[in-house]
Amino acid sequence: MNAQQVTKQDRISSIDIIRGLALFFILLVNMPDFYMDFSKIVEPQTEDAWLRLSYDLFIQRKFFTIFSFLFGIGFYIFMSRAEEKGEKRIYLLFIRRLLALLIFGFIHHMIWQGDILRDYAVSGILLLPFYNRKPTTIFTWVAALIVIHFTATVYCMIYFLMPNDGLHMFSAISFFTGTKFQICIMFLLGLYVGKIRIFTRVSQSSLLIRRVQVVSLIISLPLLYGIIWTHPAILLGSTKLQNHANLQTLFVNCSGIPLALLYLSTLVFILEKKRAQRCLQPIRSVGQMALTNYLLQTTIAMVIAKVFGVNISNSLTKDLFISIGIYVIQMVFSVLWLKSFQHGPMELLWRILTYGRIRNKVSQTHVN
Template sequence: MKSLPISTKERIVTIDIIRGFALLGIFLVNMPAYHSPDFLMQLYGIHKEQKGIDYWVDLFLQLFIQMKFYTIFSFLFGLGFYIFMSRAEQKGLATGRLFTRRIFALFLFGAAHLILLWFGDILHVYAITGLLLLFFYKRENKTLLAWAFSLLFVIHALMSIQFFIPASTLEEMKEASQQDHSGKLTEYMQVYGNANYAEWVSYRFDTEIIPILMNLPVTMTMVLAMFLFGLYAGRMGFFQPDTPHLHFIKKTQMITFLLSVPLVIFLALLKLHIVDPGIYRQAAVQLFTSLSGMTLCFFYISSLTLLVRNERWHKMLRPLGYAGQMALTNYLSQTIICIILFVGFGFYGKISLAAGTLICLLIYVLQITFSYIWLKRYKFGPTEWLWRSFTYGYFQPMKKEQNLKGDVKGTTM
């Protein structure tokens, strides 16, 4: 019996729209690292004071975007895992084997993306962490939630350790770090500006990839927590058109909004230096960015879920769904476009934060347009087609069937 993928009629529009929204947020967060040495500056604690309009763009990104969207994407991965496994079970397919092949293909995409193009890849993290979901698929709902909240507690407790280190010790550590790596930024810029592709990839392996992999356990902890929330939401059927849980979704929206307000306000006070804990300031910004990221993540998800149920809002938000349906293709193409634009054409380090944000929005609009045109003719995005074909063991039919009048049968759901 052939293993069949989810048909276009089985898709849930709400999920595609939320995924498209998350894709935009991730792109906004990633853009500074595409056109500037943002990664190295964060790695070595080198702080850059933004001025003018860049100052306010940075503040907006920190308050409402930073660490708010990869959490949504992670949540959706856990949700997608449930949908994939449950529908495979309904068809009597070997769920474990199919999911393992799906994860292995994702890992190949992620490894190639990480090594050959960009340090900020999240796909390899999802692939490695995703295997752990197999151990939770049959567990009770209360077990999923207990693990998810416990993992979040652990990761934020680890972030808080810095507050118990004496200020004098942190000052010494900061000075030593800046002295040891004072020339690293210049070298980094020279490589990104002048090296050929082979030299660039080789340099990135030690400078970027090794630190990223060393941080993998920490990243996986947060990602797994969001996976489990998504798995729980899938089981409960929160995103089904006929869901009986609208009251719970509205309650979640209200609670997460009320929690987000004081967290975002305090984060703003830190960023504006109205509240200044001295040497602990950066640690406080990191902690409250993450905490507000959790609450705003669920506020965004619940708000979009409710808005999409309104016909007017559904039409307005529907374009996000086209990009979301081709999220893997669009995610990878964002890197390819930006590497060519900033590194290939020599604009690296020469773009302001505000200009980079405008470029990001323009590229995303073009991606929505491309996705809409592509999906008029084809069932899947090109990378999604490869992923599905690898998962199910045979090449998937790409073109949508057409009737005698030339109209495409079915609608994307």
Template structure:
């Protein structure tokens, strides 16, 4: 019996709804990175947008979206690994070579995305860190959860140790600030008027800068991978009705922890800009590592609880096709937004204020919903999903939907 990818009728609709919702959150969170040199604005700790409504939009994005959705996709990635492993082993195949090939293909897609489309890519990191899931495949769910908690604690401990000696000091450094402004100016110049070759070089620089300055994200991503693996090993996604108590407790705890920590995230970031004190920078980073996973759990459990009511399941069903082709839609977001903002497209980089980012999201995401429904009415998989599956299984998968005749 040949091993084939999961067919559309075998999919778990609630997971597709969660993926579709995550794509909306990812688009909202990424708009600042598409439209402005936000990574270097953060580096300079400068109040870049002064209008009150722009500030409100930034605060809402920070509260609702920042670090809440790459964590959600990380959890789903870990769950997907368990689903892939169980299905592969049930067919009598070895998981390691097949999953490794799947990751190598994802790595290739991520490299194309990161260096030729947009530097904020997460796929390359997922592909590399995905190999770390393999040693956990035979561990118990309790062991996996213990590792997840330990990995989540690592950045919190390191951040505290790093900042502890100077919490009462100001973090202003003239040389650091001068460098940050130089990076801001170069980004604006290259992305708004540079050639494709210039932009590619800038993308490479941005990706390396993000990687070096976001190394603490690695244990968080791994922790969320393992939370997803824990869910998969306990088959919670298959037996939602049997885990109502756990889901409801998670909803309450994540709400009670997530909302205050997200408020602290917004408050400390704003205080960091106005006071320049190191303590607020520390609080800002710590709150991100708490609020991100907490509100991620809150969103997921909210969608699960709502989906158990038929009326809400019908209301949320529009998200499922978007989630079924999440990889294609993720890449499409980058293609559309870089075309809007980069010089080889409309050249709007650093010219669009945060209020208009919301307008772009309000137009682009419904178009993705419509596109996903139309595409999946004719085809089994999204275009990139089809290619990924075909290369993984080394055979071209049927793409068109079977005829009803």
């Protein structure tokens, strides 16, 4: 194989920027959990109630869902570029890539119990049978899974509003409202978007993107109201609503996909403007080193919590400022690193574990 130079210009800037933004909001959500004992539930302080509500409305589940979507796009980019470069066993190559990610995830889990890399590595296998499928087939699967997801959510809401003895049925159905099922949906949706190349043909796809924007907004509004209605600091109409915590969790989870699509469709239009891309270059650098920065967030936060003894789980306001500080450090680090290197340190290790060697003179479009 003759390795061809793939320059930085071949990267899709908007994907890197969205990934970088998602990393910041994921850090906001994860921050309280870096210190707390997962066997205990720590409620935010009263003065943080409105900030907690804002997180649940606009951040919780939304950016993790976006990250899953980008993983699906990255899968398509990885496989298609491997084919273009003449790789013989692209499926085996991707499996090796997932195994390396699984190793990272297990090591990360030893440090912090909130790791998501293992779920990505395991769920990523499900993408392989869909790579050579037609976009319409993939979209049909996505639509069917979304219907199942929303139907299961409605069933669980009814269960909590009118408790009954169907515990076993509830336990089985609740899987379709959870994290792993959402990951599978967004992986496939990302693969679909990658295949129809929306991110490289925004102007030609503007009508489709606008429709997604409008529909996702319409779907999101009642779900956002549900979050407000069941929020413990508000509980519109009654402070005695049964199972309000379970209902709120369902509303938050269910809002993840439609609001993520609203954010994505809006950002795609914004990032078509060169000025916006120039202003967000430091964030793009964070997104180019997504794996490194995801693990670095844990490292810095755990040092703050465990070494310096700062309790970062008792105040969301304090967490917000600490998160901003960590992210600024990551932006500076990423910009400086990428001035000298084509890949982040963990990205380079990931490539070595994937290919079994350092691929000289090849800089590949980001594939997380």
